[in-house]
Amino acid sequence: MSMQAKIKSELQVSMKARDGERTGAIRILIGEFQRQPAKELSDEQVIAIIKKLVKSEKELLASAGKESSAYLAILEGYLPQLATEAEIRAWIEANIDFSAYKNKMQAMRPIMAHFGSSADGNIVSNILQTL
Numbered sequence: 001m002s003m004q005a006k007i008k009s010e011l012q013v014s015m016k017a018r019d020g021e022r023t024g025a026i027r028i029l030i031g032e033f034q035r036q037p038a039k040e041l042s043d044e045q046v047i048a049i050i051k052k053l054v055k056s057e058k059e060l061l062a063s064a065g066k067e068s069s070a071y072l073a074i075l076e077g078y079l080p081q082l083a084t085e086a087e088i089r090a091w092i093e094a095n096i097d098f099s100a101y102k103n104k105m106q107a108m109r110p111i112m113a114h115f116g117s118s119a120d121g122n123i124v125s126n127i128l129q130t131l
Contacts, residue, residue, distance in 0.1 A: 003046040004033060007078065025074040029053065047117045050078050083119045089127050091115075104128045 001009075007029055014022040032049045033041060041049075057072045091114065096107050111124050 003043045004041050021070045022074055025071045050075055080118050083115055085123055088119055
């Protein structure tokens with residue numbers, strides 16, 4: 001089952017459970033899906049949409065001086081578990097030969113290609129700067 005189908009089915013479950021916050025968050029997410037040109041989205045596209053919504057919510061909360069919201073927690077629940085800094089560092093040390101690059105930051109592309117959406121680019125960048 002694709003992430004998009006899973007989220008749509010969870011809308012019905014949250015409506016039956018009368019969970020207003022979850023229902024509202026899922027409806028916003030499904031609305032974003034419907035704004036896309038393709039009707040069926042890949043899991044990577046769904047994750048990108050969720051990340052965009054999480055980023056905008058974090059910016060909104062930061063400007064308002066608030067800590068977190070239930071909406072943000074619900075959206076983050078749909079994101080895949082991020083790789084830890086130790087896992088990223090271990091993979092880099094085992095698989096990246098920095099002599100092939102002019103500078104360390106050029107290794108970002110193969111690292112991000114390996115980890116995909118399970119790694120935060122800022123964390124990878126910080127790791128590369130400390131190596």
